[in-house]
Amino acid sequence: FVLRTPQRSRLWEIQTPQVATPALLQRGFERVAAEGLEVTDDVSVVEVLGEPVKLTVGEYTNLKVTTPDDLPLAEQILREARAGAKAR
Numbered sequence: 001f002v003l004r005t006p007q008r009s010r011l012w013e014i015q016t017p018q019v020a021t022p023a024l025l026q027r028g029f030e031r032v033a034a035e036g037l038e039v040t041d042d043v044s045v046v047e048v049l050g051e052p053v054k055l056t057v058g059e060y061t062n063l064k065v066t067t068p069d070d071l072p073l074a075e076q077i078l079r080e081a082r083a084g085a086k087a088r
Contacts, residue, residue: 015058018042024051 020028020042028045031037039045043053061077063070 012055014041014043014055015062015064020046024049 018041025042025045028039028049031048032039032045037048039048046053061081063074063077065071065074
Protein backbone atom coordinates (compact mmCIF):
# COMPACT_ATOMS: atom_id res chain seq x y z
CA PHE A 1 0.00 0.00 0.00
CA VAL A 2 1.09 3.56 -0.64
CA LEU A 3 1.89 5.33 2.61
CA ARG A 4 2.52 8.75 1.08
CA THR A 5 3.60 10.33 -2.17
CA PRO A 6 6.60 12.68 -2.02
CA GLN A 7 6.53 16.03 -3.80
CA ARG A 8 8.02 15.41 -7.23
CA SER A 9 9.74 18.78 -7.23
CA ARG A 10 11.97 17.44 -4.44
CA LEU A 11 13.06 14.31 -6.33
CA TRP A 12 16.10 13.72 -8.53
CA GLU A 13 16.55 11.06 -11.16
CA ILE A 14 20.01 9.52 -10.89
CA GLN A 15 21.74 7.97 -13.88
CA THR A 16 24.56 5.56 -14.45
CA PRO A 17 27.50 5.92 -14.72
CA GLN A 18 28.40 7.27 -11.35
CA VAL A 19 31.98 8.43 -10.99
CA ALA A 20 34.34 8.04 -8.03
CA THR A 21 38.02 7.33 -7.61
CA PRO A 22 38.97 3.69 -7.09
CA ALA A 23 40.61 4.53 -3.75
CA LEU A 24 37.45 6.23 -2.47
CA LEU A 25 35.28 3.30 -3.53
CA GLN A 26 37.66 0.79 -1.98
CA ARG A 27 37.58 2.65 1.34
CA GLY A 28 33.81 2.78 1.17
CA PHE A 29 33.36 -0.90 0.33
CA GLU A 30 35.76 -1.83 3.15
CA ARG A 31 33.61 0.14 5.62
CA VAL A 32 30.41 -1.38 4.20
CA ALA A 33 31.84 -4.89 4.66
CA ALA A 34 33.27 -4.20 8.12
CA GLU A 35 30.04 -2.71 9.45
CA GLY A 36 27.63 -4.95 7.54
CA LEU A 37 25.91 -1.98 5.92
CA GLU A 38 23.47 -2.11 3.02
CA VAL A 39 24.16 0.02 -0.05
CA THR A 40 22.37 0.31 -3.36
CA ASP A 41 25.03 1.74 -5.68
CA ASP A 42 28.43 3.42 -5.78
CA VAL A 43 27.04 6.76 -4.62
CA SER A 44 25.61 5.18 -1.49
CA VAL A 45 29.07 3.75 -0.79
CA VAL A 46 30.54 7.25 -1.01
CA GLU A 47 27.77 8.58 1.25
CA VAL A 48 28.71 5.99 3.91
CA LEU A 49 32.07 7.75 4.15
CA GLY A 50 30.42 11.15 4.57
CA GLU A 51 32.02 12.37 1.35
CA PRO A 52 30.16 14.90 -0.81
CA VAL A 53 28.31 13.70 -3.90
CA LYS A 54 27.99 16.13 -6.79
CA LEU A 55 25.00 16.06 -9.13
CA THR A 56 25.43 17.05 -12.76
CA VAL A 57 23.02 17.36 -15.65
CA GLY A 58 22.88 14.21 -17.76
CA GLU A 59 21.14 12.99 -20.89
CA TYR A 60 18.40 10.42 -21.31
CA THR A 61 20.48 8.81 -24.05
CA ASN A 62 23.11 7.86 -21.45
CA LEU A 63 21.34 4.61 -20.66
CA LYS A 64 22.56 1.59 -18.78
CA VAL A 65 22.47 -1.62 -20.81
CA THR A 66 21.64 -4.39 -18.36
CA THR A 67 19.44 -6.81 -20.31
CA PRO A 68 19.14 -7.91 -23.94
CA ASP A 69 15.94 -5.84 -24.14
CA ASP A 70 18.06 -2.69 -23.70
CA LEU A 71 20.16 -3.38 -26.81
CA PRO A 72 17.71 -2.22 -29.51
CA LEU A 73 17.35 1.19 -27.86
CA ALA A 74 21.12 1.49 -27.36
CA GLU A 75 21.70 0.59 -31.02
CA GLN A 76 19.13 3.18 -32.14
CA ILE A 77 20.80 5.87 -30.04
CA LEU A 78 24.17 5.00 -31.59
CA ARG A 79 22.75 5.09 -35.13
CA GLU A 80 21.24 8.51 -34.53
CA ALA A 81 24.46 9.84 -32.97
CA ARG A 82 26.53 8.59 -35.92
CA ALA A 83 24.07 10.08 -38.42
CA GLY A 84 24.23 13.41 -36.59
CA ALA A 85 28.01 13.37 -36.57
CA LYS A 86 28.14 12.67 -40.33
CA ALA A 87 25.75 15.56 -41.01
CA ARG A 88 28.10 18.07 -39.37
